[in-house]
Structure formats: structure tokens, C-alpha cells
Amino acid sequence: xxxxxSVKEFVLLGxxxxxxxxKIFFVxxxxxxxxxxAGNLLTVITVISCQHLNSPMYFFLxxxxxxxxxxxxxxxxxxxxxxxxxxxxxxxxGCIAQxxxxxxxxxxxxxxxxxMAYDRYIAICRPLHYxxxxxxxxxxxxxxxxxxxxxxxxxxxxxxxxQLPFCGPNQIDHYFCDVHLLLQLACTDTYAVGIVVVxxxxxxxxxxxxxxxxxxxxxxxxxxxxxxxxxxxxxxTCGSHIIVVILFxxxxxxxxxxxxxxxxKDKTVAVFYTVITPMLNPLIYTLRNKEVxxxxxxLWSRKVFFSRSQFWVLLGNYLTIAYRRCH
Numbered sequence: 001x002x003x004x005x006s007v008k009e010f011v012l013l014g015x016x017x018x019x020x021x022x023k024i025f026f027v028x029x030x031x032x033x034x035x036x037x038a039g040n041l042l043t044v045i046t047v048i049s050c051q052h053l054n055s056p057m058y059f060f061l062x063x064x065x066x067x068x069x070x071x072x073x074x075x076x077x078x079x080x081x082x083x084x085x086x087x088x089x090x091x092x093x094g095c096i097a098q099x100x101x102x103x104x105x106x107x108x109x110x111x112x113x114x115x116m117a118y119d120r121y122i123a124i125c126r127p128l129h130y131x132x133x134x135x136x137x138x139x140x141x142x143x144x145x146x147x148x149x150x151x152x153x154x155x156x157x158x159x160x161x162x163q164l165p166f167c168g169p170n171q172i173d174h175y176f177c178d179v180h181l182l183l184q185l186a187c188t189d190t191y192a193v194g195i196v197v198v199x200x201x202x203x204x205x206x207x208x209x210x211x212x213x214x215x216x217x218x219x220x221x222x223x224x225x226x227x228x229x230x231x232x233x234x235x236x237t238c239g240s241h242i243i244v245v246i247l248f249x250x251x252x253x254x255x256x257x258x259x260x261x262x263x264x265k266d267k268t269v270a271v272f273y274t275v276i277t278p279m280l281n282p283l284i285y286t287l288r289n290k291e292v293x294x295x296x297x298x299l300w301s302r303k304v305f306f307s308r309s310q311f312w313v314l315l316g317n318y319l320t321i322a323y324r325r326c327h
């Protein structure tokens with residue numbers, strides 16, 4: 001569909017216009033992004049490399065970590081590079097692509113979290129049927145369904161924006177492009193589109209969060225009849241999921257459930273669910289899981305990971321490339 005917009009690029013105001021603060025943010029968020037990529041990639045490698053981590057829980061965790069890497073990579077590299085330039089611009093096509101990526105990977109992550117909750121429900125509430133219900137084939141279809149669901153959701157969001165005209169202004173008071181922000185810049189009445197956006201994003205997020213809460217309440221209630229040993233083991237695995245769900249859904253729901261016409265500044269909240277939560281996920285699942293920690297020790301002893309010298313060489317190359325792109 002051809003867009004009738006006269007705007008060919010948008011100007012991102014970023015997190016701060018203060019030069020000194022931007023330099024501090026560059027170092028801080030570059031460090032965060034390295035942790036995101038390294039931590040989640042480490043989780044993926046650990047699950048794939050260790051044969052005893054072959055249960056559905058780790059199968060889903062592997063895809064959750066992969067989605068985290070993709071999700072942060074849609075916004076973080078651009079944000080980090082923009083800290084080094086005075087005029088932070090993004091093309092119209094790049095803006096739409098960023099919007100699509102944020103909703104695609106974010107929604108996929110939501111569906112994977114729901115699948116993980118269902119896995120825990122079957123494992124704890126119906127343990128005798130677990131192996132027959134959670135087969136490899138079923139798990140595979142659940143993951144495929146999560147990615148397809150994310151694609152459908154993001155396609156709807158993107159099409160709602162692409163068909164709108166943009167004739168100025170072109171400044172976005174944020175560090176990435178999102179639906180609500182672009183609705184405010186459209187040169188037409190966006191009330192109806194805003195309602196559809198809230199229904200597609202906000203209601204979906206709330207309903208998924210409600211589904212997750214109900215599933216974990218059922219799990220916690222069923223634990224009363226379990227032995228103390230099984231109860232502690234179940235709480236250990238469910239505790240990680242509950243923490244991740246709260247960290248991700250809290251800020252995400254706050255952003256997407258409101259009308260775009262009454263949108264206050266929410267860049268700090270967005271940083272939380274696009275950067276902080278993906279960074280914390282590997283730590284939450286690793287620090288609370290003895291099997292993963294044991295697998296990590298075995299991988300370390302087999303020297304699967306990069307040596308320290310290789311790590312600093314790769315980090316130096318990344319900083320050099322980022323600097324050259326911005327100058």
C-alpha cells in the first residue's frame with residue numbers, strides 16, 4: 001500500500017538532549033546490550049549443548065532467550081548509536097520496520113511466556129500425563145503458534161499506521177518508533193484507529209496477563225496437596241516465571257492499555273521492558289535453577305566459551321564499528 005505522507009524521515013529526541021548525560025547513557029546502555037546478547041546467547045548455547053536440559057521447560061526457555069535478543073536488538077543498537085550523534089533521524093521505512101519488530105518479538109515473547117505457564121501447569125497439576133501431553137511435536141507447534149501469533153499482531157499494528165498520512169511535524173519524543181507515538185503525528189483523525197490499537201495491544205496484553213495470573217493461582221493452590229519436597233521444587237521453577245511475567249507485563253500493560261490521546265512521557269517505562277527485562281531474564285532463570293548452573297559449569301570446563309582475550313577483541317571491534325557508523 002502506497003503511503004501519501006510527505007514525511008520521509010522522523011527525528012527521535014531520545015532519552016536526553018544533554019551531551020554529558022548522553023555520553024554516560026552510551027556507556028551504560030552499551031554495557032546493558034552486551035549483557036543482553038551475551039546472557040541470552042549463553043542460555044541458548046547451554047540448552048542446545050547439554051543433553052540433560054531436554055525437557056519442554058528448557059526448550060521454551062531457549063526460544064524465550066532468542067526472542068529477547070531479537071526484541072532488544074530492534075531498539076537498543078539504534079538508541080546506543082544515537083547517543084553519539086547530534087541529529088537522531090530514522091527513515092519512514094526504518095521507523096515502520098522498527099514498529100513491526102517491536103510488536104512482533106514482544107508479542108511472541110508474551111505467547112511464549114503463556115506456553116511456559118501451561119507447561120508448568122501440566123507438570124505440577126497433571127504430572128502423570130505430562131510426557132503424553134507435552135511431546136516434542138506439541139511443544140514445537142506451540143512455539144510455531146507463538147511466532148505466528150506475534151506476526152499476525154504486528155502485521156495488524158503496522159498496517160494501521162502505514163495507511164495514515166504524515167505531513168509534519170516529524171519529531172518523536174522517544175528513542176524508538178511505536179504505534180501511539182506515530183498516531184499523534186498523523187495528519188488525520190486517529191480516534192478510530194486508536195481504539196483498534198488499544199483493543200489489539202492493550203486488551204490482548206491484559207487478557208494474556210490475566211490468563212497467566214489465573215494459571216499460576218491454580219498451580220499454587222494445587223501445591224497444597226503436594227509433598228514439601230515437590231512443593232519447594234515447583235516453587236523454584238514457578239518463581240522464576242512469575243518474576244519474569246511481572247517485570248515484562250507490568251510496564252508493557254502500562255504503555256499499551258491507555259489511549260494514545262492521553263499519552264504522557266513514558267520513555268523510562270519503555271526502557272524497562274525493552275532493555276532491563278531482557279537483561280534480567282537470563283540472570284533470573286540461571287541464578288534460580290541448579291540444573292542450568294550445573295550445565296554452565298560443565299560448558300566452562302569444556303572451554304566452550306570465548307577466552308578473555310577473544311572477548312575483549314570482539315568488544316573492541318563492536319565499539320570501533322559503532323564509532324565509525326556515527327561519524
